[in-house]
Amino acid sequence: MVVYAGQGDPRRSIELLWRASVAEKRPGPKPGLSVDAIVDAAIEVADEQGMAFSMRAVGERLGRTAMALYTYVPGKNELVDLMYDRAMAELPASYPLDDGWRPAVTRWAHDMWEFYSRHPWMLQVSQARPVLGPHEFAVTEALAAILVTTGLPGRELRGIVGAVNYFVRGAAQTVSEARAAGGATGEGDEEWWYARSAVLLEIEPDLEKKFPMLHVLESDREPVDPELPYLENDAVKNFRSGLKVLLDGVEAAVAKS
Amino acid sequence: MVVYAGQGDPRRSIELLWRASVAEKRPGPKPGLSVDAIVDAAIEVADEQGMAFSMRAVGERLGRTAMALYTYVPGKNELVDLMYDRAMAELPASYPLDDGWRPAVTRWAHDMWEFYSRHPWMLQVSQARPVLGPHEFAVTEALAAILVTTGLPGRELRGIVGAVNYFVRGAAQTVSEARAAGGATGEGDEEWWYARSAVLLEIEPDLEKKFPMLHVLESDREPVDPELPYLENDAVKNFRSGLKVLLDGVEAAVAKS
DNA sequence: TGCGACTCCTTACAACGTAAAGTAACCTTG
DNA sequence: CAAGGTTACTTTACGTTGTAAGGAGTCGCA
Numbered sequence: 108m109v110v111y112a113g114q115g116d117p118r119r120s121i122e123l124l125w126r127a128s129v130a131e132k133r134p135g136p137k138p139g140l141s142v143d144a145i146v147d148a149a150i151e152v153a154d155e156q157g158m159a160f161s162m163r164a165v166g167e168r169l170g171r172t173a174m175a176l177y178t179y180v181p182g183k184n185e186l187v188d189l190m191y192d193r194a195m196a197e198l199p200a201s202y203p204l205d206d207g208w209r210p211a212v213t214r215w216a217h218d219m220w221e222f223y224s225r226h227p228w229m230l231q232v233s234q235a236r237p238v239l240g241p242h243e244f245a246v247t248e249a250l251a252a253i254l255v256t257t258g259l260p261g262r263e264l265r266g267i268v269g270a271v272n273y274f275v276r277g278a279a280q281t282v283s284e285a286r287a288a289g290g291a292t293g294e295g296d297e298e299w300w301y302a303r304s305a306v307l308l309e310i311e312p313d314l315e316k317k318f319p320m321l322h323v324l325e326s327d328r329e330p331v332d333p334e335l336p337y338l339e340n341d342a343v344k345n346f347r348s349g350l351k352v353l354l355d356g357v358e359a360a361v362a363k364s
Numbered sequence: 365m366v367v368y369a370g371q372g373d374p375r376r377s378i379e380l381l382w383r384a385s386v387a388e389k390r391p392g393p394k395p396g397l398s399v400d401a402i403v404d405a406a407i408e409v410a411d412e413q414g415m416a417f418s419m420r421a422v423g424e425r426l427g428r429t430a431m432a433l434y435t436y437v438p439g440k441n442e443l444v445d446l447m448y449d450r451a452m453a454e455l456p457a458s459y460p461l462d463d464g465w466r467p468a469v470t471r472w473a474h475d476m477w478e479f480y481s482r483h484p485w486m487l488q489v490s491q492a493r494p495v496l497g498p499h500e501f502a503v504t505e506a507l508a509a510i511l512v513t514t515g516l517p518g519r520e521l522r523g524i525v526g527a528v529n530y531f532v533r534g535a536a537q538t539v540s541e542a543r544a545a546g547g548a549t550g551e552g553d554e555e556w557w558y559a560r561s562a563v564l565l566e567i568e569p570d571l572e573k574k575f576p577m578l579h580v581l582e583s584d585r586e587p588v589d590p591e592l593p594y595l596e597n598d599a600v601k602n603f604r605s606g607l608k609v610l611l612d613g614v615e616a617a618v619a620k621s
Numbered sequence: 622t623g624c625g626a627c628t629c630c631t632t633a634c635a636a637c638g639t640a641a642a643g644t645a646a647c648c649t650t651g
Numbered sequence: 652c653a654a655g656g657t658t659a660c661t662t663t664a665c666g667t668t669g670t671a672a673g674g675a676g677t678c679g680c681a
Contacts, residue, residue, distance in 0.1 A: 117559040127567045134648035135658025161637065174639075175660050183638065234537050239560055241568075244575050251577035261584035265598075266605030268581065273534025273606070274527055280491050281526075302374040303496055310384045311498075318501050320508035324525065327518035341522075348523030349530070356613030392627025393677040418668065431670075432629050440669065 120185055124192055124240040140169060142179050146189045150226070153190065158228040162186075191232045192240025198222055200245050202253055209354055211253040216275050216350055219246075223279035230280045247272075257361045267357055274353055282342040377442055381449055381497040397426060399436050403446045407483070410447065415485040419443075448489050449497025455479055457502050459510055466611055468510040473532050473607055476503075480536035487537045504529075514618045524614055531610055539599040 122128060123142060148168045152160045162173040162183055169175075180186045198218055202211040223230055237243060250271065254264055308314060315322045329344070379385060380399060405425045409417040419430040419440055426432075437443045455475055459468040480487055494500060507528065511521055565571060572579045586601070 118563050121560065121563045121567060125564075125567055132648075133658070134646095134656070136646040136660080138659065140659090159637095162639080163637080171659095172661060173637095174662085177639070178659060234534070235539075236556060239564055244578065248575045248577050251581050255577050255580050261581050262586065262601075263605055263609075264581055266602045267609055269535065269538075269602045270531055270606035270610055273537075274530050277491070277530025277534050278526065282492075299493060303378065306375050306378045307382075307496055310378060310382055318505045320505050320512050321501065323512050324508050324518050324521055329519065344519075345523045345526045348520055349527035352520075352524055352613040352617055353527055353610055354613070355616040356609040356611070359612040359616055360609055389679075390627070391625070391677090391679040393629080395628065397628090416668095419670080420668085429630060431631085434670070435628060 116181065119181055120188060121239065123180070123185065123189060124238065138178075140171065140175065140179060142189065143193075144169065145176055145179055146186070146193045149186055150190050150194055153228040154226060158187075158231040160228075187232055188238045188240070191229060191238050192242045194222075194226050194229060195240075195242035195246050197225075198242075198246050199249060201249055204253065204256055208253050208256050209358070212250070212271065212354060212357075213350065215250050215253060216271065219275045220279050220346065223276070224282065230276060234276070254357075257357065257364075259360060259364055263360060267360075270353060274349060278342065278346045278349065373438065376438055377445060378496065380437070380442065380446060381495065395435075397428065397432065397436060399446065400450075401426060402433055402436055402443070403450045406443055407447050407451055410485040411483060415444075415488040417485075444489055445495045445497070448486060448495050449499045451479075451483050451486060452497075452499035452503050454482075455499075455503050456506060458506055461510065461513060465510050465513050466615070469507070469528065469611060469614075470607065472507050472510065473528065476532045477536050477603065480533070481539065487533065491533070511614075514614065514621075516617060516621055520617060524617075527610060531606060535599065535603045535606065 126142070145165065149160065149165045152164050152168060156164065162176055165186075166173040166176055176186070180189070202214055204211055232238075247268065250268055251264070254267060257264075259267070311317070383399070402422065406417065406422045409421050409425060413421065419433055422443075423430040423433055433443070437446070459471050461468055489495075504525065507525055508521070511524060514521075516524070568574070
């Protein structure tokens with residue numbers, strides 16, 4: 108399920124994201140938890156169980172009930188926003204530009220790729236509206252700082268930033284969700300593919316004739332790295348070659364300007 | 365929530381997708397429903413209510429209970445697979461190549477874009493593993509048929525097909541989920557942005573100094589088309605300029621080969 | 622005519638997010 | 652120092668979800 112960001116009270120959400128709460132002396136028992144503790148616990152749970160984690164599970168990990176979380180966080184949606192932004196703090200704030208923008212963007216993309224495989228649930232948070240948290244800003248700032256050195260105008264840069272983002276996210280989805288789905292059903296990628304395609308070929312024997320261009324696409328395949336699972340092999344190679352094409356496009360834009 | 369494809373019995377799923385059931389004479393009451401009727405109804409419901417539609421809602425639309433659907437379809441996951449593939453039947457199977465591959469790919473991308481805005485729930489079906497249905501194949505076949513005419517080898521084409529796909533999907537997500545979220549909360553994009561960014565600037569006044577490159581990115585903005593909502597304006601322009609860069613990259617690859 | 626396969630319904634259950642209300646701890650004020 | 656208000660956290664409960672289980676009625680075939 109895709110979780111939509113930011114549906115609650117805007118002020119409360121933004122204040123939580125930027126930790127703008129004033130820690131004044133208050134009556135009542137000492138808080139045994141904190142927003143940070145809850146968000147960290149939730150990220151751990153989500154890393155293990157995926158986006159379909161439950162408030163009860165997060166509470167349990169902290170030795171509390173699910174309802175205890177509602178003292179600190181308005182609801183699950185807001186918690187997801189906080190998790191999303193918090194996780195992004197893992198990423199570098201800037202990249203060296205000694206060799207120009209292209210290696211830097213490549214590094215950025217690879218970091219994002221690995222980041223998404225560490226936190227697959229991130230890919231299920233809706234990208235429709237930005238969470239508007241400090242670390243999400245920082246990640247995009249890092250990419251923008253690289254691309255600004257191309258000298259391209261903002262108009263073009265916005266499209267490029269978007270394209271790079273979409274590409275990385277999409278490519279990461281293909282791999283990390285494949286892994287997650289395999290984990291969920293207990294079967295690896297190979298088994299999944301094998302079972303599926305065997306039945307498919309049995310039911311539709313002249314598949315290759317019906318979709319000849321897909322067959323052409325499958326040609327020219329390099330030997331498979333036995334270290335990696337099947338789908339991952341493909342995905343990694345397609346990621347590299349896709350990114351190359353995309354950056355060639357950027358280079359063309361730079362050359363023209 | 366992201367719905368993972370293909371977790372059930374592979375044979376049953378594939379047979380349903382390719383409608384490979386043999387319609388033999390069978391005892392028992394005449395079926396009042398059909399897989400097609402259920403899938404169509406489910407698509408209608410999902411178009412209106414989003415991916416979080418319920419089996420009960422689909423049943424109700426057909427004048428049945430939720431459990432009646434389970435006679436035709438193994439579960440909700442499989443139904444989503446069927447919806448996914450069925451919806452893709454709306455898309456063209458081929459594109460004219462009179463003006464070369466570039467206008468054709470552009471058409472393909474725009475068709476996908478519009479398709480996704482018609483069926484926003486499509487973007488929430490996990491892309492990790494292909495559904496392996498006939499229409500999903502046909503859509504990719506159409507794109508492959510265009511790109512094959514570039515003469516590039518399969519190795520490079522796979523990366524390009526992936527990149528174009530990811531890009532279109534990502535760009536469409538930004539818009540159509542924004543619309544969906546607006547519909548869900550009842551507030552439009554403008555209100556959302558306004559409330560959010562007002563609070564943000566109040567809490568963090570020197571945002572521009574903290575993220576100077578993002579500020580550069582926002583510069584050079586063209587006048588807004590008053591016909592379209594705020595976010596959509598941006599998204600459409602970024603879509604066009606991002607696609608342009610991507611296709612420039614393809615052109616560079618073609619020129620080099 | 623009856624058997625068995627079939628469609629569809631009712632009922633039921635476990636899991637979910639979270640509303641409501643209660644209990645106990647603690648600071649502030651009289 | 653006691654009273655009162657505020658807070659942290661729990662228990663209980665509700666509505667919604669996907670779907671398992673079992674039963675009622677319908678039809679083809681022996």
